[in-house]
Amino acid sequence: MYICIKGIEYYLPATKETNVSLKDDNPDWRINDIEKKTGITSRRISSKLQTATDMAESACRKLINNGLNIKDVDFIILVTQSPDYVLPTSACILQDRIGAGSCIAFDINLGCSGFVYGLAVSSSLISSGLARQGILVCSDTYTKYIDKHDRTCRPLFSDAAAATHISVASKDSIGSFELGSDGSGFDQLIVQSSGSRVNSNKNQSSKLYMSGADVFMFTMDMVPKVVNSVLLKSNKTIEDIDLFVFHQASKLVIDSIVRHLELPKEKVFVNLKNIGNTVSATIPIALSDAVRGDKINTGDLIMLVGFGVGYSWGGCLIRWT
Amino acid sequence: MEQSKNEVLEIIAKSLEVDKERITVESTVDSLEEWDSLGHLSILVSLDKKFQGRLAGIKEMASVTSVNSILKILKNNNLI
Numbered sequence: 001m002y003i004c005i006k007g008i009e010y011y012l013p014a015t016k017e018t019n020v021s022l023k024d025d026n027p028d029w030r031i032n033d034i035e036k037k038t039g040i041t042s043r044r045i046s047s048k049l050q051t052a053t054d055m056a057e058s059a060c061r062k063l064i065n066n067g068l069n070i071k072d073v074d075f076i077i078l079v080t081q082s083p084d085y086v087l088p089t090s091a092c093i094l095q096d097r098i099g100a101g102s103c104i105a106f107d108i109n110l111g112c113s114g115f116v117y118g119l120a121v122s123s124s125l126i127s128s129g130l131a132r133q134g135i136l137v138c139s140d141t142y143t144k145y146i147d148k149h150d151r152t153c154r155p156l157f158s159d160a161a162a163a164t165h166i167s168v169a170s171k172d173s174i175g176s177f178e179l180g181s182d183g184s185g186f187d188q189l190i191v192q193s194s195g196s197r198v199n200s201n202k203n204q205s206s207k208l209y210m211s212g213a214d215v216f217m218f219t220m221d222m223v224p225k226v227v228n229s230v231l232l233k234s235n236k237t238i239e240d241i242d243l244f245v246f247h248q249a250s251k252l253v254i255d256s257i258v259r260h261l262e263l264p265k266e267k268v269f270v271n272l273k274n275i276g277n278t279v280s281a282t283i284p285i286a287l288s289d290a291v292r293g294d295k296i297n298t299g300d301l302i303m304l305v306g307f308g309v310g311y312s313w314g315g316c317l318i319r320w321t
Numbered sequence: 322m323e324q325s326k327n328e329v330l331e332i333i334a335k336s337l338e339v340d341k342e343r344i345t346v347e348s349t350v351d352s353l354e355e356w357d358s359l360g361h362l363s364i365l366v367s368l369d370k371k372f373q374g375r376l377a378g379i380k381e382m383a384s385v386t387s388v389n390s391i392l393k394i395l396k397n398n399n400l401i
Contacts, residue, residue: 033338035357212362220369220377256366260374264367272341 001127003119004169004321008288009062010162010281011055015045016274019060022155025148034155039251043158043276045143052082053090053097055161058134060098061161065162068135075104075125077133077181079114081309082141083107094137104131111189112247113306114138114280115164116314118196120176120177133167138280145191145208152212156250158276162284176228176234180181185311186192188214220313224260226305226315234317238263241317242300243290247307248272248282269295280306296320325401326392332371333388336363349387351364364391 019041035041046055051124056078064070065087068085076098078091091105104125110117118136125131139161143179146153188211221247231237242310246254252270278285281303290296302321307313322364324345328378333348334341336354350356354387365383366374368391376382395401 033359036363094381211383212358213365214380216362216365217377217380217383220374221380224374224377252366259370260368260377 001129002169002172003123003126003173004165004171004173005164005318006133006167007063007066007068007165008067008162008284008291009059010160010285010288011062012160012275013045013046013050013060014056015047016042017045018042019155020135021289024118026151027066029151035252037057037252038155039254040155040158040272040276042274043143044160044278046141046159050141051084052080052141052161053078053084053093055141055159056080056090056094056137056139056163057097059139060094063135063165064098067185068165070098071102072224073100073134074131075105075122076100077118077121077134077136078177079108079110079118079136079138080140081107081109081111082139082144083278086144103134107190110184110310110312111140111279112249112282112308113310113312113314114212115162115283116177116306116316117312118280119166119304119316120179120314123174123177126166126168133165134155134165136164138162138284140279140281142208142279145194145206148206150175150207152210153208156277157208158278160278160281160285162278162281162288164284171319171321173321174316176317178229178233178313178315179308179311180222180226180270182218182222182311185214185218188218188311188321189309215308216253216256216318219249219307220256220260222311222313223257223305223307226304226313227261230303230305230315230317236317240301241267241303243296243302244268245283245286245290245302246305248275248286249277249308264315328371329392329395330388330400331367332367333364333391336360338389344388346389347387351386354389369397375400
Protein backbone atom coordinates (compact mmCIF):
# COMPACT_ATOMS: atom_id res chain seq x y z
CA MET A 1 0.00 0.00 0.00
CA TYR A 2 1.23 3.46 -0.80
CA ILE A 3 0.60 6.82 0.82
CA CYS A 4 0.12 10.35 -0.41
CA ILE A 5 -0.41 13.77 1.10
CA LYS A 6 -3.94 14.96 0.41
CA GLY A 7 -3.76 18.34 2.16
CA ILE A 8 -1.75 20.51 4.54
CA GLU A 9 -3.10 23.31 6.69
CA TYR A 10 -1.31 25.29 9.32
CA TYR A 11 -2.05 27.64 12.19
CA LEU A 12 0.08 30.55 13.39
CA PRO A 13 -0.65 32.28 16.71
CA ALA A 14 -1.91 35.85 16.40
CA THR A 15 1.00 37.51 18.21
CA LYS A 16 3.79 38.46 15.84
CA GLU A 17 7.09 39.38 17.47
CA THR A 18 9.42 41.45 15.36
CA ASN A 19 13.12 41.98 15.95
CA VAL A 20 12.27 45.44 17.34
CA SER A 21 10.84 43.64 20.39
CA LEU A 22 14.11 41.74 20.80
CA LYS A 23 15.95 45.07 20.89
CA ASP A 24 13.54 46.48 23.47
CA ASP A 25 14.30 43.58 25.81
CA ASN A 26 17.99 43.44 24.95
CA PRO A 27 19.37 46.89 24.02
CA ASP A 28 22.92 45.55 23.60
CA TRP A 29 21.97 43.04 20.88
CA ARG A 30 23.17 43.81 17.34
CA ILE A 31 19.84 43.19 15.63
CA ASN A 32 21.09 43.73 12.07
CA ASP A 33 23.74 41.09 12.63
CA ILE A 34 21.19 38.66 14.11
CA GLU A 35 18.79 39.22 11.25
CA LYS A 36 21.53 38.76 8.66
CA LYS A 37 22.56 35.41 10.13
CA THR A 38 19.18 33.97 11.04
CA GLY A 39 17.23 35.29 8.05
CA ILE A 40 14.31 35.81 10.45
CA THR A 41 12.58 39.16 10.93
CA SER A 42 9.55 38.01 12.90
CA ARG A 43 8.28 35.05 14.86
CA ARG A 44 4.85 33.93 16.15
CA ILE A 45 4.31 33.63 19.87
CA SER A 46 1.58 31.52 21.45
CA SER A 47 -0.43 33.25 24.14
CA LYS A 48 0.17 32.40 27.78
CA LEU A 49 -2.60 29.82 28.04
CA GLN A 50 -2.40 28.56 24.46
CA THR A 51 -0.81 25.13 24.16
CA ALA A 52 0.52 23.02 21.31
CA THR A 53 -2.69 20.95 21.49
CA ASP A 54 -4.80 24.09 21.11
CA MET A 55 -2.82 25.08 18.01
CA ALA A 56 -3.01 21.51 16.70
CA GLU A 57 -6.80 21.63 17.01
CA SER A 58 -6.91 24.88 15.03
CA ALA A 59 -4.80 23.38 12.23
CA CYS A 60 -6.94 20.21 12.14
CA ARG A 61 -10.15 22.27 11.95
CA LYS A 62 -8.82 23.92 8.82
CA LEU A 63 -8.46 20.47 7.23
CA ILE A 64 -12.00 19.64 8.34
CA ASN A 65 -13.33 22.90 6.88
CA ASN A 66 -11.64 21.95 3.62
CA GLY A 67 -13.63 18.74 3.39
CA LEU A 68 -11.86 16.14 5.54
CA ASN A 69 -14.48 13.89 7.15
CA ILE A 70 -13.07 13.57 10.65
CA LYS A 71 -15.03 10.39 11.34
CA ASP A 72 -13.11 8.66 8.52
CA VAL A 73 -9.73 9.34 10.13
CA ASP A 74 -8.01 6.13 11.31
CA PHE A 75 -5.06 7.74 13.08
CA ILE A 76 -3.92 10.98 14.66
CA ILE A 77 -0.20 11.38 15.24
CA LEU A 78 0.85 14.47 17.18
CA VAL A 79 4.52 15.35 16.90
CA THR A 80 5.27 17.61 19.84
CA GLN A 81 7.81 18.38 22.52
CA SER A 82 5.34 20.69 24.25
CA PRO A 83 2.62 18.28 25.37
CA ASP A 84 -0.26 19.50 27.51
CA TYR A 85 0.78 16.97 30.15
CA VAL A 86 3.54 14.38 30.62
CA LEU A 87 0.54 12.11 30.77
CA PRO A 88 -1.98 11.57 29.32
CA THR A 89 -1.01 11.63 25.64
CA SER A 90 -1.90 14.92 24.00
CA ALA A 91 -2.99 13.13 20.80
CA CYS A 92 -5.80 11.52 22.82
CA ILE A 93 -6.94 14.95 23.99
CA LEU A 94 -6.80 16.18 20.39
CA GLN A 95 -8.79 13.15 19.19
CA ASP A 96 -11.62 14.10 21.53
CA ARG A 97 -11.53 17.82 20.76
CA ILE A 98 -11.77 17.44 16.99
CA GLY A 99 -14.51 14.82 17.20
CA ALA A 100 -12.59 11.97 15.62
CA GLY A 101 -13.83 8.43 16.11
CA SER A 102 -11.96 6.16 18.51
CA CYS A 103 -8.99 6.06 16.19
CA ILE A 104 -5.32 5.29 16.77
CA ALA A 105 -3.82 8.30 18.54
CA PHE A 106 -0.35 8.84 19.94
CA ASP A 107 2.37 11.43 20.34
CA ILE A 108 5.81 11.36 18.86
CA ASN A 109 8.33 13.24 21.01
CA LEU A 110 10.62 14.60 18.31
CA GLY A 111 11.57 18.07 17.16
CA CYS A 112 12.93 19.10 13.82
CA SER A 113 13.09 15.58 12.36
CA GLY A 114 9.52 14.89 13.52
CA PHE A 115 7.60 15.47 10.29
CA VAL A 116 9.70 13.00 8.29
CA TYR A 117 9.57 10.45 11.12
CA GLY A 118 5.81 11.02 11.24
CA LEU A 119 5.52 10.38 7.51
CA ALA A 120 7.45 7.12 7.93
CA VAL A 121 5.21 6.00 10.79
CA SER A 122 2.08 7.00 8.84
CA SER A 123 3.37 5.01 5.89
CA SER A 124 3.88 1.99 8.12
CA LEU A 125 0.37 2.22 9.58
CA ILE A 126 -1.17 2.37 6.13
CA SER A 127 1.02 -0.24 4.45
CA SER A 128 0.39 -2.66 7.31
CA GLY A 129 -3.33 -2.34 6.74
CA LEU A 130 -3.99 -0.80 10.17
CA ALA A 131 -5.21 2.43 8.63
CA ARG A 132 -6.33 3.99 5.36
CA GLN A 133 -5.96 7.64 6.25
CA GLY A 134 -5.03 9.90 9.11
CA ILE A 135 -3.71 13.24 10.28
CA LEU A 136 -0.09 13.94 11.09
CA VAL A 137 0.12 17.09 13.21
CA CYS A 138 3.31 18.91 14.13
CA SER A 139 2.88 21.46 16.89
CA ASP A 140 5.13 23.13 19.43
CA THR A 141 5.33 26.10 21.79
CA TYR A 142 9.11 26.25 22.14
CA THR A 143 8.89 29.98 22.90
CA LYS A 144 7.51 29.09 26.32
CA TYR A 145 10.84 27.39 27.10
CA ILE A 146 13.01 30.32 26.03
CA ASP A 147 14.56 32.99 28.25
CA LYS A 148 13.90 36.43 26.78
CA HIS A 149 17.61 37.28 27.05
CA ASP A 150 18.82 34.11 25.27
CA ARG A 151 20.52 35.42 22.15
CA THR A 152 20.96 31.96 20.66
CA CYS A 153 17.37 30.73 20.90
CA ARG A 154 15.10 33.76 21.09
CA PRO A 155 15.77 35.14 17.59
CA LEU A 156 15.11 31.72 16.06
CA PHE A 157 12.22 29.82 17.52
CA SER A 158 8.56 30.41 16.79
CA ASP A 159 5.26 28.66 17.61
CA ALA A 160 2.97 27.01 15.08
CA ALA A 161 1.00 23.89 14.20
CA ALA A 162 0.69 22.11 10.86
CA ALA A 163 -1.82 19.34 10.12
CA THR A 164 -1.22 17.03 7.17
CA HIS A 165 -3.91 14.72 5.81
CA ILE A 166 -2.27 11.48 4.72
CA SER A 167 -4.10 8.80 2.82
CA VAL A 168 -3.65 5.53 1.04
CA ALA A 169 -2.67 6.00 -2.58
CA SER A 170 -2.61 3.86 -5.70
CA LYS A 171 0.88 4.95 -6.68
CA ASP A 172 4.09 5.10 -4.67
CA SER A 173 4.56 8.79 -3.89
CA ILE A 174 6.40 8.96 -0.57
CA GLY A 175 9.45 6.88 0.25
CA SER A 176 13.20 6.27 0.30
CA PHE A 177 13.19 7.15 3.98
CA GLU A 178 16.50 7.64 5.76
CA LEU A 179 16.03 8.02 9.51
CA GLY A 180 18.64 8.10 12.24
CA SER A 181 19.81 9.36 15.58
CA ASP A 182 22.90 10.18 17.60
CA GLY A 183 22.08 10.52 21.26
CA SER A 184 25.60 11.61 22.15
CA GLY A 185 24.38 15.09 21.26
CA PHE A 186 21.34 14.94 23.57
CA ASP A 187 22.53 17.79 25.76
CA GLN A 188 23.27 20.26 22.94
CA LEU A 189 19.58 21.16 22.57
CA ILE A 190 17.78 20.49 25.81
CA VAL A 191 15.38 21.63 28.49
CA GLN A 192 17.17 20.01 31.40
CA SER A 193 14.48 20.27 34.02
CA SER A 194 11.58 18.98 31.95
CA GLY A 195 11.23 15.33 32.84
CA SER A 196 12.15 12.63 35.30
CA ARG A 197 15.92 13.08 35.06
CA VAL A 198 17.23 14.81 38.20
CA ASN A 199 20.91 15.62 38.38
CA SER A 200 21.91 16.15 41.98
CA ASN A 201 25.29 17.66 41.08
CA LYS A 202 24.18 20.55 38.92
CA ASN A 203 21.49 23.19 38.76
CA GLN A 204 18.95 22.15 36.16
CA SER A 205 17.45 24.87 34.05
CA SER A 206 13.83 24.93 32.98
CA LYS A 207 14.82 26.98 29.97
CA LEU A 208 15.83 25.80 26.50
CA TYR A 209 19.57 25.53 26.02
CA MET A 210 21.11 25.19 22.58
CA SER A 211 24.79 25.06 21.69
CA GLY A 212 24.51 26.69 18.28
CA ALA A 213 28.05 25.74 17.36
CA ASP A 214 27.65 22.04 18.23
CA VAL A 215 24.29 21.78 16.49
CA PHE A 216 25.76 23.51 13.44
CA MET A 217 28.70 21.07 13.27
CA PHE A 218 26.30 18.12 13.59
CA THR A 219 24.12 19.54 10.80
CA MET A 220 27.04 20.09 8.41
CA ASP A 221 28.25 16.57 9.06
CA MET A 222 24.92 14.71 8.85
CA VAL A 223 22.65 16.52 6.42
CA PRO A 224 24.80 16.00 3.32
CA LYS A 225 25.07 12.32 4.27
CA VAL A 226 21.28 12.04 4.62
CA VAL A 227 20.71 13.70 1.25
CA ASN A 228 23.18 11.39 -0.45
CA SER A 229 21.73 8.35 1.28
CA VAL A 230 18.19 9.16 0.11
CA LEU A 231 19.48 9.72 -3.42
CA LEU A 232 21.31 6.38 -3.35
CA LYS A 233 18.28 4.50 -1.99
CA SER A 234 16.07 5.95 -4.69
CA ASN A 235 18.62 5.69 -7.48
CA LYS A 236 18.34 9.42 -8.14
CA THR A 237 20.75 12.31 -8.47
CA ILE A 238 20.56 15.92 -7.31
CA GLU A 239 19.57 16.86 -10.86
CA ASP A 240 16.46 14.65 -10.58
CA ILE A 241 15.18 16.59 -7.55
CA ASP A 242 12.88 19.49 -8.41
CA LEU A 243 12.80 21.03 -4.94
CA PHE A 244 14.63 20.58 -1.63
CA VAL A 245 12.68 21.42 1.50
CA PHE A 246 15.01 21.42 4.49
CA HIS A 247 13.99 22.02 8.07
CA GLN A 248 13.96 25.82 8.30
CA ALA A 249 16.56 26.03 11.06
CA SER A 250 18.09 29.38 10.06
CA LYS A 251 19.43 31.10 6.96
CA LEU A 252 23.00 30.42 8.03
CA VAL A 253 22.35 26.68 8.31
CA ILE A 254 20.43 26.36 5.04
CA ASP A 255 23.02 28.42 3.14
CA SER A 256 25.77 26.18 4.50
CA ILE A 257 23.89 23.03 3.44
CA VAL A 258 23.38 24.48 -0.05
CA ARG A 259 27.09 25.26 -0.23
CA HIS A 260 28.18 21.80 0.98
CA LEU A 261 25.98 20.01 -1.55
CA GLU A 262 26.45 22.58 -4.34
CA LEU A 263 22.69 22.80 -4.79
CA PRO A 264 21.20 25.27 -7.25
CA LYS A 265 19.64 27.96 -5.02
CA GLU A 266 16.44 28.04 -7.07
CA LYS A 267 15.85 24.40 -6.08
CA VAL A 268 15.90 25.13 -2.33
CA PHE A 269 12.71 26.45 -0.75
CA VAL A 270 13.10 28.94 2.09
CA ASN A 271 10.26 30.66 3.92
CA LEU A 272 11.49 31.35 7.42
CA LYS A 273 11.72 35.14 7.20
CA ASN A 274 8.30 35.92 8.68
CA ILE A 275 7.63 32.60 10.37
CA GLY A 276 10.86 31.57 12.09
CA ASN A 277 11.91 28.11 13.20
CA THR A 278 8.72 26.29 14.16
CA VAL A 279 10.50 23.02 14.96
CA SER A 280 8.76 19.99 13.37
CA ALA A 281 6.17 22.20 11.67
CA THR A 282 8.72 23.96 9.45
CA ILE A 283 8.66 21.32 6.72
CA PRO A 284 4.86 20.95 6.32
CA ILE A 285 4.46 24.75 6.51
CA ALA A 286 7.15 25.14 3.84
CA LEU A 287 5.46 22.51 1.66
CA SER A 288 2.12 24.26 2.04
CA ASP A 289 3.62 27.66 1.14
CA ALA A 290 5.53 26.16 -1.77
CA VAL A 291 2.31 24.70 -3.21
CA ARG A 292 0.39 27.94 -2.73
CA GLY A 293 3.26 29.89 -4.28
CA ASP A 294 3.25 27.61 -7.35
CA LYS A 295 6.74 26.39 -6.56
CA ILE A 296 5.54 22.78 -6.69
CA ASN A 297 3.77 21.20 -9.66
CA THR A 298 2.09 17.84 -10.00
CA GLY A 299 4.73 15.23 -10.69
CA ASP A 300 7.58 17.18 -9.07
CA LEU A 301 10.08 15.17 -7.05
CA ILE A 302 10.70 16.82 -3.68
CA MET A 303 13.26 15.92 -1.03
CA LEU A 304 12.43 16.64 2.60
CA VAL A 305 15.17 16.66 5.25
CA GLY A 306 14.57 17.32 8.93
CA PHE A 307 17.41 17.40 11.51
CA GLY A 308 18.12 18.64 14.98
CA VAL A 309 17.27 17.99 18.60
CA GLY A 310 18.20 14.49 19.80
CA TYR A 311 20.26 14.46 17.72
CA SER A 312 17.78 13.05 15.21
CA TRP A 313 17.40 13.24 11.45
CA GLY A 314 15.10 12.12 8.70
CA GLY A 315 15.02 12.43 4.92
CA CYS A 316 12.62 11.20 2.25
CA LEU A 317 11.33 11.82 -1.24
CA ILE A 318 7.81 12.86 -2.26
CA ARG A 319 6.43 12.68 -5.79
CA TRP A 320 3.82 15.45 -5.63
CA THR A 321 0.40 14.22 -6.72
CA MET B 322 52.19 27.32 7.25
CA GLU B 323 52.73 30.95 8.24
CA GLN B 324 50.62 32.12 5.32
CA SER B 325 47.86 29.67 6.23
CA LYS B 326 47.96 30.82 9.82
CA ASN B 327 47.62 34.46 8.75
CA GLU B 328 44.72 33.56 6.48
CA VAL B 329 42.94 31.93 9.39
CA LEU B 330 43.52 34.99 11.59
CA GLU B 331 42.10 37.19 8.83
CA ILE B 332 39.06 34.95 8.49
CA ILE B 333 38.43 35.14 12.24
CA ALA B 334 38.77 38.93 12.17
CA LYS B 335 36.33 39.20 9.28
CA SER B 336 33.87 36.81 10.95
CA LEU B 337 33.89 38.84 14.14
CA GLU B 338 33.86 42.12 12.17
CA VAL B 339 36.93 43.48 13.92
CA ASP B 340 40.21 44.97 12.66
CA LYS B 341 42.63 42.19 11.83
CA GLU B 342 45.25 43.71 14.15
CA ARG B 343 43.03 42.71 17.08
CA ILE B 344 43.28 39.00 16.28
CA THR B 345 46.45 37.27 17.43
CA VAL B 346 47.38 33.73 18.33
CA GLU B 347 46.75 34.71 21.96
CA SER B 348 43.18 35.90 21.33
CA THR B 349 40.45 34.11 23.24
CA VAL B 350 36.67 34.38 23.79
CA ASP B 351 37.49 36.27 26.98
CA SER B 352 39.69 38.85 25.28
CA LEU B 353 37.22 39.69 22.49
CA GLU B 354 33.66 40.72 23.38
CA GLU B 355 32.66 40.19 19.74
CA TRP B 356 33.47 36.48 20.11
CA ASP B 357 30.07 35.47 21.46
CA SER B 358 27.88 32.53 20.35
CA LEU B 359 26.88 34.23 17.08
CA GLY B 360 30.46 35.30 16.48
CA HIS B 361 31.62 31.75 17.05
CA LEU B 362 29.06 30.45 14.57
CA SER B 363 30.31 32.99 12.02
CA ILE B 364 33.87 31.74 12.52
CA LEU B 365 32.77 28.13 11.97
CA VAL B 366 30.82 29.02 8.82
CA SER B 367 33.69 31.04 7.38
CA LEU B 368 36.28 28.36 8.15
CA ASP B 369 33.93 25.73 6.71
CA LYS B 370 33.77 27.80 3.50
CA LYS B 371 37.52 28.31 3.44
CA PHE B 372 38.22 24.61 3.79
CA GLN B 373 35.47 23.62 1.35
CA GLY B 374 33.32 21.69 3.76
CA ARG B 375 36.13 19.75 5.41
CA LEU B 376 35.40 21.31 8.80
CA ALA B 377 32.25 19.21 9.12
CA GLY B 378 32.97 16.23 11.33
CA ILE B 379 35.61 18.01 13.44
CA LYS B 380 33.32 18.19 16.45
CA GLU B 381 35.86 19.77 18.78
CA MET B 382 35.74 22.97 16.70
CA ALA B 383 32.35 23.69 18.23
CA SER B 384 33.81 24.24 21.68
CA VAL B 385 37.11 26.03 20.98
CA THR B 386 37.68 29.18 22.97
CA SER B 387 40.98 30.45 21.58
CA VAL B 388 42.68 31.18 18.28
CA ASN B 389 45.53 28.93 19.39
CA SER B 390 43.13 26.00 19.75
CA ILE B 391 41.61 26.66 16.34
CA LEU B 392 45.05 26.62 14.74
CA LYS B 393 46.03 23.42 16.58
CA ILE B 394 42.88 21.59 15.47
CA LEU B 395 43.27 22.72 11.88
CA LYS B 396 46.91 21.56 11.90
CA ASN B 397 45.99 18.20 13.46
CA ASN B 398 43.43 17.67 10.70
CA ASN B 399 45.92 18.61 7.98
CA LEU B 400 43.96 21.65 6.93
CA ILE B 401 46.92 24.01 7.46
